Amino acid sequence: MLADQAAEHALHERVVQRQGEWARESRGLVDPPLPSDMLQPWEIWDRDLFDLEMIRVFGRSWVWLGDTEDLEKPGDYITGRIGAQPVVVIRQQDGSVKGFLNNCRHRAAGLAFEPAGHCNALACPYHAWTYAIDGKLLSIPDMDRMYGPDFPKEEYGLVPIRIKVAFGKLVFGCLSRRAPAFDEWIAPLLPRYEQYKIHTYRRYHRELDDVYPINWKAFVENSNDDYHVRFVHRRLNKVRKQMDTIVRFEGRTTSGYKPHSDSFDMSAGRTDLNDRDLRGSYAEFIYPNLTPLPYASQLIMVRVDPLAPDRSRIFSRIYGLTDDIELQNRELDGLAQTNKEDTDMVTQLMENLRSPFYRVGPPSAWEGRAQHMMRMIRQDVATPLDPDEFDGPVDKD
Incomplete structure (x- = not known):
């Protein structure tokens, strides 16, 4: 099991164990005669459960981000979130629409900050890594001195996400590659x-x-x-x-x-x-x-x-x-x-x-x-x- 999968599994185990303990310990005052699938108190306030939902619910779901009225020209963008993950959607030179994680590949700084705007490139405000609107990493200041001549710059473009322009108007994004169309x-x-x-x-x-x-x-x-x-x-x-x-x-x-x-x-x-x-x-x-x-x-x-x-x-x-x-x-x-x-x-x-x-x-x-x-x-x-x-x-x- 990979380290990130192990962490996800451990988080789930903590949630299951704690919810079981809460349910057992607090049982008895209200004794419902019929079962219910509606939200119970421990499902609303638990932080570990919330963190798990950001991974397992939003990590595999399509989420509405905005519309094409903000994406008329190449370089026009909208920003949004899929659960806890910030994303950016940009109109491309060929007229297509592409989406990316709204994070610099260096230290996670944001790249686009307005709900909607226009850019010719995306520059990180932290260390000035700069990306083209198609996600390619264009430049790193003093790259040779900071990383040496063998730095794999072509592998550090923005992370792409799936985008769907639905009904010619509404923009949806999805992080998962396995979720249905x-x-x-x-x-x-x-x-x-x-x-x-x-x-x-x-x-x-x-x-x-x-x-x-x-x-x-x-x-x-x-x-x-x-x-x-x-x-x-x-x-x-x-x-x-x-x-x-x-x-x-x-x-x-x-x-x-x-x-x-x-x-x-x-x-x-x-x-x-x-x-x-x-x-x-x-x-x-x-x-x-x-x-x-x-x-x-x-x-x-x-x-x-x-x-x-x-x-x-x-x-x-x-x-x-x-x-x-x-x-x-x-x-x-x-x-x-x-x-x-x-x-x-x-x-x-x-x-x-x-x-x-x-x-x-x-x-x-x-x-x-x-x-x-x-x-x-x-x-x-x-x-x-x-x-x-x-x-x-x-x-x-």
Whole structure:
């Protein structure tokens, strides 16, 4: 076993042992008559578990990073994170889009620091190693004196990652070379998403970006919970037929369809979608951390970025067919209110789940999506990365 694989295994063993000890020692005060797959207290606060999730969940997953509106010209870039790993995506001279770890190969310093920008090259601010936009190492100051004439400069380019520009618009990245292609990753959603013509949607003029004292999985669970919507977001009950919600989960995606009331029309005059998609909307999820909310004329994207066991960033954008800034602001303010309602509730749950003695109840039929995602996360956490997880080409998608 390689040293890094041994460390990963040891981390997993510590997590399993400690969670077993916590479960045994704190048993008895709350004695649930039914089993539950929902998040338990020890899964929210444990640092070793969080570190393992960064390896085994995010190390093998596709993560939404941004969109092509920031990647119009060669040298344009966007930055992001896949779990704990910073990445950068750059438009190339030939028009293609490539992604790399956003780390200098020397001492891990960052190379691109703005959410979006333009560069002719990437220079490390620490020791001035400089890279071309295609990742090649261009220069090291005083290289011969510092390393000698035999330094393998050609082997120290930026580390590439897989990139997928989905639907002509949305940019996703993946560290693993073994994970399925992106289209397979979202296969249950793919046919409908292709019908939306997302490439024609335009990004609204501002985004929502805040940090909250919550565990990323608690937000994932909430995003996949169709049960709470009637109560936490009761202001929306007048525009949705909540009791007609249809819940679906398959593979790495989930979907909760919400028919709209007869007086609520989000079609924007479109007639090229089926009646269900014109007369309703979806609360969906793409594993491991993205909540897309598609409408006939709009796509809301909400991503939870894990920062620590008790801290997450919630990043949201809206894409749509309107250029009306006043309308955009109303819809962005509505999304901000929805996010606040969710994060206020999840923050309260986080505080109450500090108790190691509590045990959560069983999921309802409308929490099946959340149960499915919790099972998937636990399965990934229990499964070591393949020894060749990061071997192979990055341009197969």
